[in-house]
Amino acid sequence: MSDSNVTPTIVAMGGGGFSMEPDNPLLDDHVLSLARAAHGHSRPRVCFLATASGDADSYVAKFYASFARRSEASHLALFNRSVLDLEAFLLEQDLIYVGGGNTANMLAVWRLHGVDELLRRAWLAGTVLTGLSAGSLCWFEGGTTDSFGGLAALRDGLGLLPGSHSPHYDGEPGRRPAYHGYVADGSLPDGYAADDGAGLVFHGTTLHEVVASRPAARGYRVSRAANGIVTETPLETRYLG
Numbered sequence: 001m002s003d004s005n006v007t008p009t010i011v012a013m014g015g016g017g018f019s020m021e022p023d024n025p026l027l028d029d030h031v032l033s034l035a036r037a038a039h040g041h042s043r044p045r046v047c048f049l050a051t052a053s054g055d056a057d058s059y060v061a062k063f064y065a066s067f068a069r070r071s072e073a074s075h076l077a078l079f080n081r082s083v084l085d086l087e088a089f090l091l092e093q094d095l096i097y098v099g100g101g102n103t104a105n106m107l108a109v110w111r112l113h114g115v116d117e118l119l120r121r122a123w124l125a126g127t128v129l130t131g132l133s134a135g136s137l138c139w140f141e142g143g144t145t146d147s148f149g150g151l152a153a154l155r156d157g158l159g160l161l162p163g164s165h166s167p168h169y170d171g172e173p174g175r176r177p178a179y180h181g182y183v184a185d186g187s188l189p190d191g192y193a194a195d196d197g198a199g200l201v202f203h204g205t206t207l208h209e210v211v212a213s214r215p216a217a218r219g220y221r222v223s224r225a226a227n228g229i230v231t232e233t234p235l236e237t238r239y240l241g
Contacts, residue, residue: 006126009034010160010202012136014167014194016213018066019059019099020132025066026213026240027199031130032071034201035095038126041072044094048075051109052101052134055079059099071095078109090118095128098135103154104147106134116158123160130199133167139202140165142188144179151178153187162205164191169220171196180230183222190223198237210237 011034016027035044048063050056055077067073076083076090083089090096096119098106110116123129129139137143142155143165151174157165166179175193182188192207194200197217201208210219219235 006124007038007203008123008126009038009128010123010139011128011130011211012139012161012165012167012192012194012200012202013130013132014136014169014198014217014219015100015132015171015196016199016217017097017132019062020196021213022062022066024197024213027197027211028066030199030211030240031095031097031128035128038128039094041094044071045092046071046073046095046097047090047093048073048097048099049115049131049135050075050099050101051078051115052103052106053099054101054105056101063097063099076115078113078115081113086113086115086118090115090122091125091127093122093127095130096122098129098131098138100131100133100135102147103134103137103145107138107156107158119158120160129160136167136194136200137165140191143167143191144175144182144188151175153182155188160205161202162189164188166191166193166222169193169195169198170217179222180232183224184228184230186224190221193220193222193232195219207235210235212237212239213241215239215241
């Protein structure tokens, strides 16, 4: 049951965090501060989901190296699952952090284990949800993905946030034109893009602000006009440094 005072929060990072910016903790520090503020724990309970990488051991190790000293860190493995009660495990977290990798495979595995619905319940109960790349795209209805070998439109995201999303907007040359093309032809609905180092902070389903770990990183609103022309509007972005 969600508390009436709870603000469901998602921070969708186009790229960044401990795995992409190991020497720049600004985005990770920010999501930890949101978790502390939401739950009042000086050492928030943080769970890492590395499903999109097939629960890669090296990725999980990097997470613990970054988070173990400043949080009650844990991870949920689904390829070699040992947690029996997923509901109790996930709903006790203050922050759930989703790593990058293959978004389509991740969503399929989550749905097989019922993690998709548990993430929705955790979000509504006040657990801060965050992630980069696949862990950014997954919260929306759909977006651009390289899950199938080349950039394609993914249309079966979790749908916690309305519209579509493109991560890595400035980090991979094909991302911007591909996203514009899919929005222009109606394959994807209007949505938001985020550069590497930019985080879209949503309170409920409303964009609250855009934050960044790099001075030039930005978020964008991408939408299709009635004549089919796609417009890209840079969003005011707060540098965290």
